[in-house]
Amino acid sequence: MSSQTQELETLATSDYKFGWVTDIEQESAPPGLNEDIIRFISEKKNEPDWLLEWRLKAYRHWLTMTDPLKRKKSEQWAMVTYPDIDYQSIVYYSAPKQAGDGPASLDEVDPELLATYEKLGIPLEEQKMLAGVAVDAVFDSVSVATTFKETLAEAGVIFCSFSEAVQDHPDLVRQYLGSVVPHTDNYFAALNSAVFSDGSFCYIPKGVRCPMELSTYFRINAANTGQFERTLVIAEEGAYVSYLEGCTAPMRDENQLHAAVVELVALDNAQIKYSTVQNWYPGDIDGKGGIYNFVTKRGACRGANSKISWTQVETGSAITWKYPSCILQGDNSVGEFYSVAVTSLKQQADTGTKMIHIGKNTRSTIISKGISALLGQNTYRGAVQVLKGAHNARNFTQCDSMLIGDQCGAHTFPYIDVRNPSAHVEHEATTSKIGEDQIFYCNQRGISTEDAVSMIVNGFCKEVLAELPMEFAVEAQKLLGISLEGSVG
């Protein structure tokens, strides 16, 4: 390795600010996956029988599926490569040890955990928090705290951990769980359905505009552990909610699997805005370590005039494989996907969306910005399907790629399938390179190269960042700068 590469590596990895480990006593399942482990998880969570059966059904289905890596070459469509995952060496359940049933209030949460979130910039004491943002904090396999629950309850909003929802609102969970992403959907969704441990649950009743931003902060801490969370957001008729999620993990030499499922349901006139800032540990420049982020996210616009909007800023993970999608079933429903994906170091991302137009006058917008630096490989993969009954469906797709340096890659795979002649589908794509001339111009005005890259990249991503809630937009801008530090010069 040349000294320059070494320098870049040090620079790039030293900038991952969340790579530390919380020293806390954990209770874990033994590694490996079998029906007993699933029963163990279900029992830990004191789940009703129907849910255990649901998990086992998913597990049995998973056993019949083929690992995407072991499929025939022609069926391996994702542009990612990684060594075999040994599913028997993963720990599927790990939780901070605690007495009794878990904390009833924040006062009972282990101070070590509160300190962890404070250090991550997410103080859980309500008086210290950003006004107007409620947080569910998920640590490895469990939710450790949810803030502002009472305030939200006054508005009729349910915001709690998934485990609590199973206990307190079993009918809602049973009605919607797996209704958007069935356990048969794909390999990782099936795995998640079998072993999911926690996540967030949001329910916005009819006509309610959720009075605060809801957010979940995911932290993987334990070694050799996978995180399999499940998020379910339901917006009843005329409801509105804006939901945010953030994620980080310690720097570890081995890869860790994160296979989540997110399901959104919007009924008539409801709106869900779902934003993600993903900053899992990306691994180093040799591709050692980092999170495999294999996530299934899908929203169903079931009602007329409903709207689901996905915004994602993906800067972390060794491999990102995710396609937040919208099923536009209700007439006049709207789906949006705004994405920034950064691959630096040896990161790989294969990400995009699916917009499935079923109802009449359905509209979708896709804005994707891919940025590749160092040895990063960035793929946009998006599908626009217009089914027979989707009269006057509209789609606009814009897909821009930016390259920094000459050893990275950008790839675009748009799939368009139109079965109704009244549809309008537009696709635009560009690829640009951060020019030395742009950087020199900034330098000549006194702006350092790193600040120049950050500024140019933020300008490139402007349309997407504008979709993020304010506090998140500022964080995301900083994160983009940090993720690309050391990639130029």
Add this chain to the structure above:
Amino acid sequence: MLEIRNLHAGVEGAEILHGINLTVNAGEIHAIMGPNGSGKSTLAQVLAGHEAYSVTEGEVIYEGQDLIDMDPDERAAQGVFLAFQYPVEIPGVNSAYFLRTALNALRTARDEEEVDAIDFLTLIRDKLKLVEMDEKFLKRSVNEGFSGGEKKRHEILQMAVLEPRLSILDETDSGLDIDALRVVANGVNTLHSADKAAIVVTHYQRLLNNIVPDFVHVMLDGRIVQSGDKTLALELEEKGYDWIKEEHATHSV
């Protein structure tokens, strides 16, 4: 202020400047003229520190310091400014944000306090008047979709905001109509003072009707072959560059 001694520089091993000597004192305006390909723009880029050009011999001393050793952003912090011949577009970054970032970068490098958004707005409104630009420019992405004249006025706007000590104007007059030329020249003249200096690189004499130089130098094949006062520019206008080429050719033989 600036002392260039026997400067040799080029790109990818091909030497373009074959020994430039030039002294610029505070308060002076120097015009550098010459036909296409004589190395004028290369000199401007080398002074600003473009990494595509390497200096192979000679030295450039600016305010007692070796300029060649400095990164481009350090040079900017020391007060060296280049008005680009072809200003670069930066999509999605609005002009106000760009200018404030640049100003604050310079101020930070000089241990001065940063200017906040409100003070900056007051400051820039004044400067906009100087270049007769509308405030709506500030909201547009840097140079994106600007006309030729707008780009050049935008360069002078930046010069007005950043207040450099040594300004290098690289063919700022090219592609300008007569009104834009007047605005640009007026900006440069207004910003000039006894403790500042400017090097005006131009192909034509017409800019020098509006910006009156103290010295005029003629470049040919990477060397300064003739220097004089403003009358030299008039002579060039009248007779073209051929007579200098011939004279120089005779000299070299």
